[in-house]
Amino acid sequence: MSVLDxxxxxxxxxxxxxFERIYATIRDRxxxxxxxxxxxxxxxxxxxxxxxxxxxxxxxxxxxEAEELVEIRHGVGNFVTDVDEDDLRQVYRLRxxxxxxxxxxxxxxxxxxxxxxxxxxxxxxxxxxRDPEAPAFARLNMEFFxxxxxxxxxxxxxxxxxxxxxxxxxxxxxxxxRLNLGDEIAIFRREMAETLAVMQSxxxxxxxxxxxxxxxxxxxxxxxxxxxxxxxxPAKG
Amino acid sequence: MSVLDxxxxxxxxxxxxxFERIYATIRDRxxxxxxxxxxxxxxxxxxxxxxxxxxxxxxxxxxxEAEELVEIRHGVGNFVTDVDEDDLRQVYRLRxxxxxxxxxxxxxxxxxxxxxxxxxxxxxxxxxxRDPEAPAFARLNMEFFxxxxxxxxxxxxxxxxxxxxxxxxxxxxxxxxRLNLGDEIAIFRREMAETLAVMQSxxxxxxxxxxxxxxxxxxxxxxxxxxxxxxxxPAKG
DNA sequence: TAGGATTTGTGCGTATGTATT
DNA sequence: TAATACATACGCACAAATCCT
Numbered sequence: 001m002s003v004l005d006x007x008x009x010x011x012x013x014x015x016x017x018x019f020e021r022i023y024a025t026i027r028d029r030x031x032x033x034x035x036x037x038x039x040x041x042x043x044x045x046x047x048x049x050x051x052x053x054x055x056x057x058x059x060x061x062x063x064x065e066a067e068e069l070v071e072i073r074h075g076v077g078n079f080v081t082d083v084d085e086d087d088l089r090q091v092y093r094l095r096x097x098x099x100x101x102x103x104x105x106x107x108x109x110x111x112x113x114x115x116x117x118x119x120x121x122x123x124x125x126x127x128x129x130r131d132p133e134a135p136a137f138a139r140l141n142m143e144f145f146x147x148x149x150x151x152x153x154x155x156x157x158x159x160x161x162x163x164x165x166x167x168x169x170x171x172x173x174x175x176x177x178r179l180n181l182g183d184e185i186a187i188f189r190r191e192m193a194e195t196l197a198v199m200q201s202x203x204x205x206x207x208x209x210x211x212x213x214x215x216x217x218x219x220x221x222x223x224x225x226x227x228x229x230x231x232x233x234p235a236k237g
Numbered sequence: 238m239s240v241l242d243x244x245x246x247x248x249x250x251x252x253x254x255x256f257e258r259i260y261a262t263i264r265d266r267x268x269x270x271x272x273x274x275x276x277x278x279x280x281x282x283x284x285x286x287x288x289x290x291x292x293x294x295x296x297x298x299x300x301x302e303a304e305e306l307v308e309i310r311h312g313v314g315n316f317v318t319d320v321d322e323d324d325l326r327q328v329y330r331l332r333x334x335x336x337x338x339x340x341x342x343x344x345x346x347x348x349x350x351x352x353x354x355x356x357x358x359x360x361x362x363x364x365x366x367r368d369p370e371a372p373a374f375a376r377l378n379m380e381f382f383x384x385x386x387x388x389x390x391x392x393x394x395x396x397x398x399x400x401x402x403x404x405x406x407x408x409x410x411x412x413x414x415r416l417n418l419g420d421e422i423a424i425f426r427r428e429m430a431e432t433l434a435v436m437q438s439x440x441x442x443x444x445x446x447x448x449x450x451x452x453x454x455x456x457x458x459x460x461x462x463x464x465x466x467x468x469x470x471p472a473k474g
Numbered sequence: 475t476a477g478g479a480t481t482t483g484t485g486c487g488t489a490t491g492t493a494t495t
Numbered sequence: 496t497a498a499t500a501c502a503t504a505c506g507c508a509c510a511a512a513t514c515c516t
Contacts, residue, residue, distance in 0.1 A: 013311045013512070015483055043503075053485045058503085062296060066303055074250045074503050075491035090342075090391045097338055105330055154327045160397050250491070252504055280482070290506045295482085311482050312512030 015056075022050050023060045030069050030080055031170050032138045037082035041070065068167055083171045085223065091168050092219040098161055099212035103205035106153030110199045118147055118196045125189045132181045137188075138173050144192055145169070148211065151204070175222045187217075252293075259287050260297045267306050267317055268407050269375045274319035278307065305404055320408045322460065328405050329456040335398055336449035340442035343390030347436045355384055355433045362426045369418045374425075375410050381429055382406070385448065388441070412459045424454070 012020065026046070029035045041061065043054045050057065061078050064070040071079045083091070121144055128136055145165050152158040176184045191214045198206040249257065263283070266272045278298065280291045287294065298315050301307040308316045320328070358381055365373055382402050389395040413421045428451045435443035 013483095015311055015511080040502095054503090055484050055486090059299060059483095062299060063303055066300055072503075073492085074252055075501080076493080077502060087392065091393050093342055094338075094391055094393050094397075097342070101331070101334055105327075105334070154331055155324065156328050156331050156401060160331075164393060250504095252490080277481095291482090292505050292507090296504095309482075310513085312480080313514080314481060 018050075018052070019056060019059060022046075022052075022056065023063060026060060027064060027067075027069060027166065028142075030064070031142065031166050032135065033170055033173055034135075035080050037080050037170070037174070039080045040077040041080065043078065067163060083168060088168060088171060089219075089223065091164055092215060095161070095164050095168070096212045096215050096219075098157065098164070099215055100208040101154070101157055102148070102152050102161070102211065103208035105157055107204035107207070108151050108153045109202070109204070110151065114147070114150070115196065115199060118144075118192065118199070121147070122189065122192050122196065125185065125192060129182070129185050129189065132185055134173070134177055134181060137176070137181065137185060141169065141173070141188065144188075148195070148207070151207065172218060172222050179221055187214075255287075255289070256293060256296060259283075259289075259293065260300060263297060264301060264304075264306060264403065265379075267301070268379065268403050269372065270407055270410055271372075272317045274317050274407070274411070276317045277314040278317065280315065304400060320405060325405060325408060326456070326460065328401055329452060332398070332401050332405070333449045333452050335394065335401070336452055337445040338391070338394055339385070339389050339398070339448065340445035342394055344441035344444070345388050345390045346439070346441070347388065351384070351387070352433065352436060355381075355429065355436070358384070359426065359429050359433065362422065362429060366419070366422050366426065369422055371410070371414055371418060374413070374418065374422055378406065378410070378425065381425075385432070385444070388444065409455060409459050416458055424451075 026035075026041070035041065043057050043061070046057045047054045061070055061072060065072050065078075068081055071081050073079065121140060124140055128140065149158055149162055149165075152161060191210065194210050195207055198204075198210065263272075263278070272278065280294050280298070283294045284291045298307055298309060302309050302315075305318055308318050310316065358377060361377055365377060386395055386399055386402075389398060428447065431447050432444055435441075435447065
């Protein structure tokens with residue numbers, strides 16, 4: 001939470017700060033697969049965990065519902081959403097188009113500190129490659145995304161890109177172990193290395209094209225797996 | 238409301254139907270300039286108008302805040318947002334890029350009924366040109382947008398496009414009277430006529446390019462006005 | 475600086491919706 | 496089909512924040 005939050009809650013009213021903290025915590029749990037698609041999120045349990053009444057929890061869940069991460073059913077429960085194959089295809093198609101805009105709509109130049117953080121992520125990736133674990137990989141992937149997102153100068157594009165990442169990355173992560181975690185880590189390492197190289201040369205437009213290519217490839221791998229394994233006997237557990 | 242709603246609230250729980258109705262009502266009032274930027278929206282007054290308690294009203298206002306149409310300030314009030322010039326420029330830049338995607342990401346073919354509705358809008362525009370009124374023009378503009386949006390087959394693109402339209406169209410509408418309402422109606426009529434023509438010929442990709450061009454031109458007119466008149470003495474009333 | 479008026483935020487009891495026995 | 500259990504939705508009273516005198 002320390003790295004991922006990076007001081008977005010400065011200077012807010014206590015109520016707002018609390019909302020942002022609870023919201024980010026639950027959202028990240030969903031995106032990092034700590035809460036799985038289909039899982040029920042009890043208002044009462046969350047209220048107890050965060051030491052508030054159900055009221056602010058309900059506000060957070062409403063926001064997550066607007067972002068399609070949670071489905072609220074009156075009298076039944078609040079459920080982490082899944083994304084069906086058609087929606088997944090559409091979101092990936094759009095993410096590919098938006099990726100090239102990263103470098104075309106006022107990209108923000110990268111400082112030495114920015115590049116150093118990326119190099120640190122690369123080293124973390126190398127360590128993970130020796131002992132692959134899905135949860136650690138999920139976090140690494142999200143932190144790399146945040147670095148890329150911080151390069152987007154166009155604010156509405158940055159927000160849309162984030163929303164679509166949060167919506168679909170967990171579905172991809174869910175399929176990674178079956179695709180072979182070690183392979184996916186190696187592929188991801190290449191994306192980071194290629195991105196770092198073009199950032200160092202100052203070619204920010206190339207960053208978007210690299211991103212587009214890797215989004216396209218990972219969608220292909222995931223959807224090919226879904227077609228081969230997922231349609232006949234949907235693994236629910 | 239009858240035309241604009243077009244049965245999106247079928248088969249919902251009563252609470253959900255009520256939420257959607259109040260939400261759409263307030264959102265449209267903001268986008269049609271019935272509530273002006275800076276205006277305060279009292280929870281108590283809205284609760285009385287819709288004959289509910291403050292609780293569901295607060296839910297609607299929270300959603301509107303997530304979409305940046307409302308700013309909620311603890312202990313102060315809920316205010317209709319304005320959009321500053323830099324944000325406006327960024328949103329318009331992104332809307333231009335998204336416009337061309339309309340025709341490239343699975344556009345939905347237009348039926349004879351779809352084209353007939355557009356022709357009816359054209360005739361309404363001609364009637365309005367004889368006696369120009371800003372509120373009627375605002376409604377016409379929104380209905381044309383909804384027809385265009387209904388052509389977008391890619392669901393996330395459709396939702397993003399709608400969100401950005403709702404966010405900025407009111408800012409443009411606000412400047413229209415100063416730019417000359419009659420001129421803007423004439424320009425808008427040309428966009429509708431051009432769009433209808435390429436739709437009739439089945440060239441759905443051209444629809445996106447026409448849209449992009451008109452977004453670009455209207456941004457130029459609006460921002461030129463803002464630079465000439467709006468920066469020195471910001472007209473608040 | 476202090477206090478009171480106003481407005482949003484929270485906690486909690488109850489109403490409403492859903493599923494199961 | 497009716498009744499019961501349980502979860503979300505709502506209304507209201509009070510707390511917290513802000514503004515103005």
